[in-house]
Amino acid sequence: MNVKRIRECDIGKVHLFKNISGASIKNILEESSIRKLEKKEVLFRENDSISKIYFLLEGKVSTFKISENGERKIIFMLKEGEMINEVLVDNRRNSTIGCEAFEKSLVLECDMKNFLYYMERDFALTKNILSYSELRTRRLYRQLKNSISIKIDKKLAAKLYRISKEFGIKNGEWTLINFNLTITYLADMLGCKRETLSRSMKILQDQNLVKIDGKKIYTKKEELAKYFKGN
Structure with missing residues (x-):
């Protein structure tokens, strides 16, 4: 449901609109x-x-794909200021992913044809879109690398490191992941069974890299990086 017209202060929340x-x-x-x-x-x-x-103005959303057997694989969790879907420049308008709100969110929506028109006339906007698309492609490459011949505990360590870097709040030697991140959701992110994810989480807890307090997850971010990069 459209709730209001966009204001100039809303535009300032979107990183891709800088210097346009x-x-x-x-x-x-x-x-x-x-x-x-x-x-x-x-x-x-x-x-x-x-x-x-x-474009995401407030809240968090997940992009995902559904496998042939109906299982959901989370591609990205996106935060305030990010572009959600890709710009489509041809006549095909079918999305390659799905998108679901992780929490209550506000989304800016713009007609695709109109937005392409803006890009044609504003190189700064076009450059911002290209730069963001490049960064997203690099993130996909890292995900692909981490999904090949790597144990689940190291995949989990890599994912928790990324989440801690993007959504974490430093709290002494620990970093608090600042939203309700469940085991089920992490399993969807890694494309594995919940039980498998729970075993891997236990390994990281035993290594004192992660601790869980109620619904809160704390990580030692830099130690996680060393763990998933190690042999």
């Missing part, structure tokens, strides 16, 4: 809108026809 032209800002203000998502509400599904480009 006044004309682009004006167009986005006039022609975009904001959509409210409830927790676990699906924004779009894999293979859905997509006519809009989405």
Whole structure:
């Protein structure tokens, strides 16, 4: 549901709109809108026809793919200021991923054709999109590397390191992951069974790299990096 028109202060939350032209800002203000998502509400599904480009203003969302046997694999968890789906420059408008709200979120939505028009006339915007797409591709390469011939405990260590780096709050020697991250969700991120993930988490706890206090997960971020990079 669209809840309001976008304001200029909302534009400032989106990293990709940094240093773009006044004309682009004006167009986005006039022609975009904001959509409210409830927790676990699906924004779009894999293979859905997509006519809009989405940016996350508040909250967190997950992008995912569904395997042939119906299991969900989390691709990314995205935070405030990030672009959710890719810019589609051809006539095919089917999404390659799905997107679901991890928590209550606000999403900026802009017509895809209009956004391509802005990019044609504003090189700074185009450059920002290309740079972000490059960073996302690098993240996918790292995920692919970590998914090949690596034990689950090291995959988990790598994932927890990344999450701690992006969403963590330093608390003495520990870093608190600042949202309710469940074992089930981590299993979806790694594409494994919940039981397998629980065993791997126990290994990291025994190594004093992770501790769980109720629903809170704490990590030793740098030690996790050494663990998953080690032999």
